[in-house]
Amino acid sequence: MVSDFKLNWAFGKWITASGVVWTFNNNLYPWLLTAFHGTSMTGMWAACFGVVAMANPLFLGIQNYFGPVLAIASQRTVLQR
Numbered sequence: 005m006v007s008d009f010k011l012n013w014a015f016g017k018w019i020t021a022s023g024v025v026w027t028f029n030n031n032l033y034p035w036l037l038t039a040f041h042g043t044s045m046t047g048m049w050a051a052c053f054g055v056v057a058m059a060n061p062l063f064l065g066i067q068n069y070f071g072p073v074l075a076i077a078s079q080r081t082v083l084q085r
Contacts, residue, residue, distance in 0.1 A: 015078050 038046045 011082060014082050
């Protein structure tokens, strides 16, 4: 059980760190923009972000394909060590 955890944590720590950084970035950016440039700029950024976010389904599809492919490749690399 401990060896399984070590094997999975070698890969999982990067996914966990990525999720934490992504969440922090998405929640902090509008606050920093408001603090430095005001609410009107933040509103403009939000409108542009909404338009760009329409491509999100395409990016999620690509992620759902390449995520498992990269996970398997990474696990094979860890097992070969």
